[in-house]
Amino acid sequence: MNTTDLILCAVAAAALDICAMVLILSAYIDRKPGKRYWKHMTGGMELAETGTSFPLGCDELIIGRHASADIRLPDISVSRYHALLTVSKGLWTITDIGSKSGIFINGNLVKKAVLRENDVLSIGSHRLVFRRRREKNE
Amino acid sequence: MNNPVSYVFSCLFVLIAHGAMLANVFINGNYDNISQPVVLAAAVLLLDVAYFIIMLFFRQTSYAVDFLLILVLNMSVIFQSCFGEIKFSVKHYITAIVALAACRGGYLICRDYKWIQTKRKYIYAGVGICMVLILTLTGSRSMWISIGSSTIQPSEFMKPLFVLACATSVTEQLNKKKVLIFNVVYENLALFGLMLAICLLQWWCRDLGSLPTFMGIYISGFMLRICYPKAKLSKKTFAFAGAALLVAAIIAMRMAPDYVQQRLHSDIWNDINGDGYQQSQALIGIANGGWIGTGPGHGKLCEVFAHDNDIVFATVCEEWGLLYALMMIFVLLIMMAVPLIVPPRSYYHGTMAAGVCAAFTVQTALNIFGSCNMIPFTGVTIPFISSGGSSMLVSGFMAGMLIAAISPKLDEPPKRMKMPVQPQRPRRYPS
Numbered sequence: 001m002n003t004t005d006l007i008l009c010a011v012a013a014a015a016l017d018i019c020a021m022v023l024i025l026s027a028y029i030d031r032k033p034g035k036r037y038w039k040h041m042t043g044g045m046e047l048a049e050t051g052t053s054f055p056l057g058c059d060e061l062i063i064g065r066h067a068s069a070d071i072r073l074p075d076i077s078v079s080r081y082h083a084l085l086t087v088s089k090g091l092w093t094i095t096d097i098g099s100k101s102g103i104f105i106n107g108n109l110v111k112k113a114v115l116r117e118n119d120v121l122s123i124g125s126h127r128l129v130f131r132r133r134r135e136k137n138e
Numbered sequence: 139m140n141n142p143v144s145y146v147f148s149c150l151f152v153l154i155a156h157g158a159m160l161a162n163v164f165i166n167g168n169y170d171n172i173s174q175p176v177v178l179a180a181a182v183l184l185l186d187v188a189y190f191i192i193m194l195f196f197r198q199t200s201y202a203v204d205f206l207l208i209l210v211l212n213m214s215v216i217f218q219s220c221f222g223e224i225k226f227s228v229k230h231y232i233t234a235i236v237a238l239a240a241c242r243g244g245y246l247i248c249r250d251y252k253w254i255q256t257k258r259k260y261i262y263a264g265v266g267i268c269m270v271l272i273l274t275l276t277g278s279r280s281m282w283i284s285i286g287s288s289t290i291q292p293s294e295f296m297k298p299l300f301v302l303a304c305a306t307s308v309t310e311q312l313n314k315k316k317v318l319i320f321n322v323v324y325e326n327l328a329l330f331g332l333m334l335a336i337c338l339l340q341w342w343c344r345d346l347g348s349l350p351t352f353m354g355i356y357i358s359g360f361m362l363r364i365c366y367p368k369a370k371l372s373k374k375t376f377a378f379a380g381a382a383l384l385v386a387a388i389i390a391m392r393m394a395p396d397y398v399q400q401r402l403h404s405d406i407w408n409d410i411n412g413d414g415y416q417q418s419q420a421l422i423g424i425a426n427g428g429w430i431g432t433g434p435g436h437g438k439l440c441e442v443f444a445h446d447n448d449i450v451f452a453t454v455c456e457e458w459g460l461l462y463a464l465m466m467i468f469v470l471l472i473m474m475a476v477p478l479i480v481p482p483r484s485y486y487h488g489t490m491a492a493g494v495c496a497a498f499t500v501q502t503a504l505n506i507f508g509s510c511n512m513i514p515f516t517g518v519t520i521p522f523i524s525s526g527g528s529s530m531l532v533s534g535f536m537a538g539m540l541i542a543a544i545s546p547k548l549d550e551p552p553k554r555m556k557m558p559v560q561p562q563r564p565r566r567y568p569s
Contacts (some may be wrong), residue, residue: 009459015158016465019151019209020472026144026203027479033141034199034480034544041548059484059548060309088539090551125379 042087046133061085077101077124148205149190156182159216159562168435169224178219189238198545200253200480206473207537217253217454222440233527237534244538250547251486264299268292274418277350281345294528298535301493308489347516354496362489377566401514420452433458447518447524453487453510454569455506474498480544491543493535
């Protein structure tokens with residue numbers, strides 16, 4: 001193989017490499033619209049506790065003490081799998097999935113309820129506020 | 139379109155990548171008539187541009203998988219047109235178009251999980267129909283249905299259906315029923331039964347090469363049940379499943395038919411003109427090609443049976459070089475990694491993406507390692523690169539499932555709906 005062929009092979013390989021990198025970058029840029037779409041679908045809510053906030057980034061989330069819970073509240077007053085949060089048509093619903101201490105929303109014991117902005121959820125000894133997600137720079 | 143600049147740049151770089159390959163074919167290729175590379179170039183660039191325009195009609199969160207798909211499909215059209223000599227491969231070009239159409243179909247069918255959840259019984263029925271077709275219409279203990287001069291492999295169509303069966307059943311994990319002393323999920327039992335039936339069918343048809351692909355899909359689906367809310371599998375279940383899998387693998391190795399035993403224990407260099415012919419030629423081809431290859435159309439592997447599907451990695455290595463072949467695999471891997479960058483938002487879409495990636499990874503690994511004599515030869519195809527209508531159609535559909543996972547259709551909130559606000563006395567919120 002002569003030098004020209006070698007250069008051609010290198011150019012073809014480099015072009016493919018650069019193209020692959022550009023497409024990775026393009027996928028990375030697409031994260032933002034993905035987040036925006038999710039925010040539009042779900043209201044961009046989070047559960048906040050003093051010093052901590054839990055973003056709601058999936059359509060089904062479990063709150064509990066267990067290490068595998070999506071929102072982990074490591075406290076003996078919280079059941080291992082305490083409550084399930086689901087979203088549909090822009091509304092978040094919380095369901096008690098057999099907890100021992102129950103779920104209180106604004107002081108009222110509930111089994112299943114649609115959450116409203118600024119609702120205060122009492123789960124065991126934890127108090128969580130259901131609110132709009134605040135960006136870090138806000 | 140979310141970001142026109144990103145879209146235009148992606149289009150441009152895909153065209154540049156194909157352009158560089160085509161320039162290599164023009165200057166370095168083995169052809170007698172200049173019209174062959176001209177037709178190839180025109181066809182590739184036309185398909186690129188046409189797909190870029192068609193993509194605009196679909197509103198998606200991300201187009202990254204689409205760009206990677208068209209990049210890899212047209213790469214494969216160029217590869218397949220160069221094996222032996224430069225001659226535009228019309229058949230592969232048509233199957234590439236079919237794969238793109240299947241991708242759009244897969245995206246439209248799989249993006250709405252609430253809808254597909256209601257069609258679960260049809261998915262199981264689809265797998266059943268494929269099995270019946272294999273049992274009745276294929277020849278004696280074969281996986282192929284011959285229609286005129288072409289053949290169809292129904293077992294390929296079971297792959298996306300099986301991924302869908304895994305994905306749609308993951309959200310049923312909370313519906314546990316008490317049977318005697320056990321809490322069971324009927325969907326899990328159905329899925330396990332389906333897996334068992336597929337294994338038996340593959341065994342009966344002597345197509346054990348596809349078995350790891352189905353196992354990969356099932357294991358990824360099984361693993362994701364651990365992540366599903368409150369469907370966590372205990373350590374005991376895990377240990378039991380692992381031990382059962384190990385025992386099954388050992389028994390299967392012991393009881394494997396003679397032709398499998400022969401492949402497992404054969405030395406290809408001692409049987410270079412017999413069973414080891416394809417693998418030994420593939421290894422010689424890879425060595426011949428070196429890092430930068432012999433040049434498009436200058437390879438000798440085209441004389442070996444199944445050079446364009448079963449040992450396609452070696453054929454690409456020989457003509458385009460190991461460097462280029464590895465980058466081709468790199469592009470496939472990026473396609474599978476996109477769901478990690480733009481994450482799916484539901485368990486259904488997550489499981490679907492995992493199932494598709496498992497299938498693609500296992501297939502690619504089996505083909506490459508088989509070609510390199512690191513594992514016994516399986517005859518499994520590399521998605522999008524190997525020739526074959528059924529494989530391309532199914533791979534395209536599965537790419538559509540991947541796109542659906544990152545651009546899902548979720549339940550839209552009603553227009554002008556505002557999140558209800560709790561009208562209460564002011565209280566101190568956590569910072």
